């Protein structure tokens with residue numbers, strides 16, 4: 084089975100259409116006001132409806148340390164397929180968001196070393212009540228003003244050796260049309276997730292880079 088591709092940080096219908104027409108498997112909508120890719124609840128609901136009409140892709144709402152009111156509003160107004168938690172949520176909070184929303188959870192985990200990878204599997208226990216999949220991403224810069232993701236930073240993919248064979252996982256962090264084939268070959272990721280690598284500037288998706296990313300990812304194979 085070929086690797087699934089998530090194009091994250093979609094803000095406009097043009098960018099959405101470019102991703103869907105190029106064969107994206109998942110569409111990411113960021114609800115995080117500090118991000119240049121932020122969309123409102125209403126914008127996310129409209130983009131989700133458009134994606135549903137096109138068909139073929141799951142919609143993922145990306146949240147960072149959301150409160151209960153936001154989780155409930157997302158579940159009611161957007162009705163995505165998954166919630167991506169990209170903050171400092173610990174296992175109990177992931178479980179609570181899962182229960183409150185009734186949605187599948189993709190939990191982002193910042194990776195610095197093999198211990199981060201080994202510890203991340205606690206998010207998948209006990210079966211199905213917390214996250215349904217892990218998303219390994221680069222550690223954000225230490226600068227307190229930096230975003231928790233979407234920074235275009237890669238990490239040493241060899242660290243993910245510790246994850247192989249345990250459960251399918253998603254990979255993010257500095258992926259581009261130029262390096263995604265190598266990332267898939269080395270890690271065997273089930274999903275590759277890109278935001279800044281398919282942009283002309285922060286928040287502006289580049290349709291040609293989206294097409295090139297999809298093309299490169301869809302022919303790539305685990306080595």
Ligand SMILES: O=C(O)c1ccccc1N[C@@H]1O[C@H](COP(=O)(O)O)[C@@H](O)[C@H]1O
Nearest residue numbers: 091118232233234235255256257278279
């Ligand atoms: O994209 C953002 O603005 C963002 C904001 C807050 C948390 C996560 C964010 N993006 C996610 O980060 C990874 C890596 O992105 P990149 O390809 O390195 O730019 C990915 O999952 C994005 O969806």
